[in-house]
Amino acid sequence: MPGPGAGTGREAGxxxxxxxxxxxxxxxxxxxxxxIELYPGEAHALVGENGxxxxxxxxxxxxxxxxxxxxxxxxxxxxxxxGPAAAQAAGIAVIYQEPTLFPDLTVAExxxxxxxxxxxxxRIDGRAMxxxxxxxxxxxxVPLDPARIARGLSIADQQVVEIGKALSLDARVIVMDEPTxxxxxxxxxxxxxxxxALREHGAAVLFISHRLEEIFATCQRVTVMRDGRQVLSRExxxxxxxxxxxxxxxxxxxxxxxxxxxxxxxxxxxxRRLTREGVFTDISLTVRAGEIVALAGLVGSGRSEVARAIFxxxxxxxxxxxxxGRALRRGSPTGAMAAGVGFVPEDRRQQGxxxxxxxQRNVALASLRRLRRAGLIRSSAxxxxxxxxxARLKIKYGRLGDPVSMxxxxxxxxxxxxxxxxxxxxxxxxxxxxxxxxxxxxxxxxQLLLRLARDGVGVLMISSxxxxxxxxxxxxxxxxxxxxxxxxxxxxxSEEEIMAAATxxxxxxxxxxxxxxxx
Amino acid sequence: xxxxxxPQRERPPAPAGxxxxxxxxxxxxxxxxxxxxxxxxxVAVTAAIQSRFLDITNIQFVLVNxxxxxxxxxxxxxxxxxxxxxxSVGSVLGLSAYLSASLFGQHHGIPIPVAFLTGLGxxxxxxxxxxxxxxxxxxPSLVVTLATLYIxxxxxxxxxxxxxxxxxxxxxxxxxxxxxxxxxxxxVAIAVAIxxxxxxxxxxxxxxxxxxxxxxxxxxxxxxxxxxxxxxVFAAFAASGAIAGVAGVLWAAQYGTVDSTAGTGYELQxxxxxxxxxxxxxxxxxxxxxxxxxxxxxxxxxxxLYVLGISPFWDQAIWGFLLILAISLxxxxxxxxxxxxxxxxxRHG
Numbered sequence: 001m002p003g004p005g006a007g008t009g010r011e012a013g014x015x016x017x018x019x020x021x022x023x024x025x026x027x028x029x030x031x032x033x034x035x036i037e038l039y040p041g042e043a044h045a046l047v048g049e050n051g052x053x054x055x056x057x058x059x060x061x062x063x064x065x066x067x068x069x070x071x072x073x074x075x076x077x078x079x080x081x082x083g084p085a086a087a088q089a090a091g092i093a094v095i096y097q098e099p100t101l102f103p104d105l106t107v108a109e110x111x112x113x114x115x116x117x118x119x120x121x122x123r124i125d126g127r128a129m130x131x132x133x134x135x136x137x138x139x140x141x142v143p144l145d146p147a148r149i150a151r152g153l154s155i156a157d158q159q160v161v162e163i164g165k166a167l168s169l170d171a172r173v174i175v176m177d178e179p180t181x182x183x184x185x186x187x188x189x190x191x192x193x194x195x196x197a198l199r200e201h202g203a204a205v206l207f208i209s210h211r212l213e214e215i216f217a218t219c220q221r222v223t224v225m226r227d228g229r230q231v232l233s234r235e236x237x238x239x240x241x242x243x244x245x246x247x248x249x250x251x252x253x254x255x256x257x258x259x260x261x262x263x264x265x266x267x268x269x270x271x272r273r274l275t276r277e278g279v280f281t282d283i284s285l286t287v288r289a290g291e292i293v294a295l296a297g298l299v300g301s302g303r304s305e306v307a308r309a310i311f312x313x314x315x316x317x318x319x320x321x322x323x324x325g326r327a328l329r330r331g332s333p334t335g336a337m338a339a340g341v342g343f344v345p346e347d348r349r350q351q352g353x354x355x356x357x358x359x360q361r362n363v364a365l366a367s368l369r370r371l372r373r374a375g376l377i378r379s380s381a382x383x384x385x386x387x388x389x390x391a392r393l394k395i396k397y398g399r400l401g402d403p404v405s406m407x408x409x410x411x412x413x414x415x416x417x418x419x420x421x422x423x424x425x426x427x428x429x430x431x432x433x434x435x436x437x438x439x440x441x442x443x444x445x446x447q448l449l450l451r452l453a454r455d456g457v458g459v460l461m462i463s464s465x466x467x468x469x470x471x472x473x474x475x476x477x478x479x480x481x482x483x484x485x486x487x488x489x490x491x492x493x494s495e496e497e498i499m500a501a502a503t504x505x506x507x508x509x510x511x512x513x514x515x516x517x518x519x
Numbered sequence: 520x521x522x523x524x525x526p527q528r529e530r531p532p533a534p535a536g537x538x539x540x541x542x543x544x545x546x547x548x549x550x551x552x553x554x555x556x557x558x559x560x561x562v563a564v565t566a567a568i569q570s571r572f573l574d575i576t577n578i579q580f581v582l583v584n585x586x587x588x589x590x591x592x593x594x595x596x597x598x599x600x601x602x603x604x605x606x607s608v609g610s611v612l613g614l615s616a617y618l619s620a621s622l623f624g625q626h627h628g629i630p631i632p633v634a635f636l637t638g639l640g641x642x643x644x645x646x647x648x649x650x651x652x653x654x655x656x657x658x659p660s661l662v663v664t665l666a667t668l669y670i671x672x673x674x675x676x677x678x679x680x681x682x683x684x685x686x687x688x689x690x691x692x693x694x695x696x697x698x699x700x701x702x703x704x705x706x707v708a709i710a711v712a713i714x715x716x717x718x719x720x721x722x723x724x725x726x727x728x729x730x731x732x733x734x735x736x737x738x739x740x741x742x743x744x745x746x747x748x749x750x751x752v753f754a755a756f757a758a759s760g761a762i763a764g765v766a767g768v769l770w771a772a773q774y775g776t777v778d779s780t781a782g783t784g785y786e787l788q789x790x791x792x793x794x795x796x797x798x799x800x801x802x803x804x805x806x807x808x809x810x811x812x813x814x815x816x817x818x819x820x821x822x823x824l825y826v827l828g829i830s831p832f833w834d835q836a837i838w839g840f841l842l843i844l845a846i847s848l849x850x851x852x853x854x855x856x857x858x859x860x861x862x863x864x865x866r867h868g
Contacts, residue, residue, distance in 0.1 A: 085745060100743065104736035104803035105729070113733055113744050116726055123724040 013076055015040050015204050016061070016092065016173045021070030022228075023056050030056040032228035034070070038173055038204040043195055045215040045236070046208045048225035049248055049466075049499075054208055057225070058177050061206070062094040063087030093166030094175040097182060099158045101150040108133035108146035111165040136164045139201070140194045156187035163194060167203075174198060175206040180214055181300040192218045210298040212241045212503045226250050241505040249466070249495045264474065265289035266324075268458035269341070269427045271310060274319035279305045280482040283319070287427060287458040292449060294469040295462045297479035297502045303462045304346050306479070307429050310460075311343040312336045323427060337366070342420030344413075346431035346462070352416040353404050360386040360400040362415050367422045389418035393448065410441030417448065428452060431462045446472050466495045478502050551797060553848060554812045557841070558819060565823040572826045575703055581815075581822045582708040583697045583773060587612070588814035589711050590766040591789040592796065593718045594759030596810040599793055600722070601752050602735040602802030603660035607649060608763040609785030610671035615641045615767030616781045617675060620684040623693065631693050638768035639761050645671055646760015650753035660756075668786060672779075679779035686775025696772045707769065712811075719807040731755060735802020791838065792817050795845040816841070 014037040023031040031053040038044050048054050059065045060072065063081035071078050074090050081087045087094070101110045108130045109116070117128040133146035142160050150161065159179055166174050176195075180188045195205050195218055207219055215222055216236060224232040224247040232247045269287040274280065280302035287293045295303045308314040310321050312333040321328045323339040336343070345351035353362050363386040364371060371381045386400050393414045397407055404415055413433065420428060433449070434442040449459055449472050463469050469476055476488040478501040486501035499505075565572045591608050598605040615638040622629055622637060645667065652663040686694060699706045722728035730751050734741045741748055771777050796813025798805025817838065824834050 084743070100737060100740040102733045102736040102740055102803070104799075105733055109729060109733075114726065114730070114746060116729070118726075122726075124726060124729065 012040065014038055014073070015075060017073040017076075018057065018060065018067075019071050019073065021057065021060055021067040021072070023060065023065055023067050029228055031060075031067070033230060034060075034067075034225065034228070035230045036206070036223050036233065038206055039221075040172065040202045040204050041199050042221060043199055043205040043207050043219040045219040045222040046206055046225065047210070047212070047215065047222060047244060047248060049464075052225040052248070053228040054225055055177070056228075058094065058175055058206075058208065061087065061092055061173075061175055063092070088169060088171075091170060091172040092175065093162075093169060093171035093173070094177065095159055095162045095166065095179055097178045098155060099162040101153070101158055101161060103151035104149060106130075106147055106149055107144060107153070107161055110150050110161055111136070111146075111168050115168070132168065133164065136167050139167070140164065140197050142190065142194065154187070155182045156184075156190065159191065160194065163198070167198075171203065173204045173206065175208075177208050178210070178300075179207075180209055180211065188214065210300075210503060212244055212505055215244070216241070224248055241503075242500070245496055245499050245503065245505060249499050264291040265456065268324055269310070269460065270322045271306075272320045272322075274306065274309060274316055274321065276305065276309060276314065276316040278482075280309075280479075283479075283484060285460075285477055285484070287460050289426075289456045289458055290453050291475065292453050292459040292461060292473045294473035294476045295460065295479060296464075296466070296469050296476055296498055297485070299464060301479040301502065302482040303479050304431050307343070307431050307460065307462055308345075310336070311341060311429060313343075337423070340423075340426035342366070342423060342425035342428045344416050344420060344428070344430040344433060346435070348412055348416050352419075353412060355405040356403050358401045359390070359395070359397050359404050359407070359415060362404045363389055363418045363422060366419045370423075385422055386418070389422055393418050393421075394444065410445075413441070413445065417445070421452075425457065427458045427460065429460045429462075432464065433461060434463075434465070434468060442468075466498055469498065470495065480504055551806070551809045551812060553845075554796060554809065554816055558812070558816050561816070561819055561823055565827060569826050572823060577822065577826065579700065579703070579705050581818050583705050584822075585811075585815045585818045586697075586705075586707045586711040587766045587770050587773065588785075588789060588792060588817060589715055589811040590762050590769070591785065592792050592810035592814045593715050593807045594762035595789050595793045596796075596798050596805065596807045597718075597722070597731065597755040598660070598759050599790070599798050599800065600735045600802055600805060601731045601755050602738065603653060603752060603755065604664060604790065605649065605660065605756060605759045606664040606786040606790075607645060607667040607671055608759065608766075608789055609782040610668050610675065611642050611645045611760055611763040612767040612770055612782035612785060613779065614645070614671055614675045614678075615764040616771040617679050617684060617777045617779070619768045620689060620771035620777045623690055624684065624688040631690070631696075634693065635765060635768050638764040640764065642764015642767065643757060643761040645764070646757040647753075649760060650756035653756060654749035654753040660752075664786075672783070675781075676779045683776055683778035684771070689771075689775060693772050694775055696769075715807050715811045722807060727751060727754070732803055735799075736804070788817060788838075789814070791842050795841055797845070800846070 016038040018034060018036050021031055021034040022029070034053055034057045036044070036046065036057065046054050046057065056065065060067050063084045063086050066080065066082070072081065073079070079090060081090065081092075102113070105113070111133050112129050116124040117132065119125040119128075130146040137144045137146065137160070140160065140163065144157060144160055144164075150158070153161065163174065179191060183191065192214075195207065198205055207215070209215060219236050221234065222232070222236050222239065222244065223230055224244060226248060231250060232244075265288055267286050267288050271283060271285045274283040283306050285293065285295075295306065297303050305314060309316040312328065312331050312335060315331050323336075323341060326339060328339055328341075329335040333343070349355060354365070360383055364377075364382040367385060368377055371377050371385065383400060389395075390397065390400070395407075395411050395414045395418065397411065404412060407415065417430075417433075430449070434445050446468070449461065453459055453474075461469075461473060470490070470493060474490050476490070476493050476498060477484055478486040478488070478498055480502055481504075485504070486498075488497065562572070571577065591612070595605055595608060618641055619634040619638040622634055649660070649664055649667055652658050653660045656663070697705065697707055701709065722731065730741070730746045733744070733746060734748050734751060738748065767782070770781060774781075792813035793805070793810040794800050794813070795816060796805070796809035796811065798810050820837055820841075821831075821834050824831065824837075
């Protein structure tokens, strides 16, 4: 097997280089100083925490975004990619986590759409097209039938079709944006074999993954991004996983609020051995009165899915959920609500709010039963409820009758919280409660969660932001690939340890830590 | 940590012409062979009860009646494959039928091809209007063609008023078209069969045809792939309109008497013929041949009920039942197919 940078790669210089790229979206500086160099025949890993600027860099390489500053060089010559088509023409192909194929067309047609080989009379030469597709699959070592329709292909196979399409376009740079997140272990192995085949044919591969062991298994170079900057770029050989974790987290540890937490009371929410096949396995956790439990882990580790199953939105295959000793019926959000559970979903625009409805109606939505008299909703009671909670949460709005879409992100999030607090829940599940809201409002939301806990509410919080997790929670459960990987007390957790557990680089054997998951 | 990848176990060489492929081919054939089977059952049962049904004149009658619907079904297939609908075809047919037939009364001695060209032009104009509103105006086609269904019918009524074209004002050569046969097969049936076959071949064998399927199969992916969606959908509507225009001229030759109600309600019959013929209602798959067979089935059922002396009420009820059957079958096949393909994928993986 050829070593790192086999063949001509290094001497010939980078096939693609991004130098000191910056990109801002409105007030948010998504990328401050992004640099990366891709060499032929090399797999290059791009890692960093959520929000470190990886996606922005990928989108710049894909021609989706144009950088505000910095330069992009293809074969050493500066280029401007005005769109995805320009990137494609420059030999850059991007494989997304879940490709979009034409389900009714054959695999070969999916690869060659708009470029089908022709025979006389501009008719499609189906045989030549299938042969070309088969040749590419043979090159990749993947036995995929070019003549079958794409409907029903596994995600792994869909990615292979996309990679095949990239090769048929003579792509020299193949960017894979978290390709392994939705794959099984066997499929990951096959993808690695495909990556190796790509490298051997002189392609440069940019590989994005949260799983550090995959980087060590398949990549020759690694670039670490943090807070929009490149903080490390070097050969993988000689690096330890701990070095990468340190580079990814890097920042000063967040200060911890002193003594905000009381002693937890009786167990409110008890989840026992909850399993949904292929999504999460054997999840057991307890949330006590007055306690904030954080569910940490990487995006895609199954945190949100667990929350949705607890609240009854998604089904589960095994296990039980009890609230104050009473078992919840599976798949029944109504039952969960009646038992005193509130759920603030991750995506407030799609799932938490009805954007065209007024602030007042949105706040009242979860409390309609209480606001009824003789089957009709009393609009005066609705207004009182909304005004009361808007004042308590300091929601900034014009009029209660304004559509909630007119509010800022932070205030929208407060409306979702108000909606559930209006029901006075015993247990509140919040999924990414501060995503996309400004720092000041974020602090207010944190204060609110702490206040709720002091009032005896049990809070289960899902968050990808480690400082937030460390600031507000009493206990931290870390999920990795659908399982609980570790548990930390507020007092003895550090960002490095949580990150290590989430990426599978735990110091001790993971099994030992997992055993602590249920106190 | 271990930095090695488990080596890939040796795989057998990729199976050639594998089962999955045969499976898909069979499923597509099933769709058409299903209609043929239903058709055969109807013909057999009806003929067993009333042998008059298989008289050459009756068969010719059914075939000629089918030609208009088969043409409309071809146009509709182009549109439905791209995940759109053309509800204006009945009105286009009516307008074209009246205007082209009334030419003969106004200008004596006009050659028959001129009537066909007139119908084609009228239909094309209507189709272009639909296409512009759907592609450039980005209005859902259901709404656009529902509107043009009424607008074109309204124009028709304004022009026709209480008048009608009667058969004896038409040249004999024109009204003879549907009756002319070769070896007992009506000429028009042969012509339409060729046109439908050609249409199906083009859809299958040209890039633009495959792109229509791609658009219907996954519009987002089509955009990403750089398919000119607007242009393709526009062309489908223009073609559907033009074909409906030609069908109108044929309709007038067949019935002789044309008033402002010609073709009323055809749009739903055509859409349902297309669906029964195995074209997926949300686009992406199906063939023009299947759609034409759907039209043939529709006319065979009407004729069978007539021959058997059953109330025409049953005509619609049976048709509705077949529609539900076709859609259930479609679901069943696609669910089974997906499951079977998954299984195969798993075995490969």
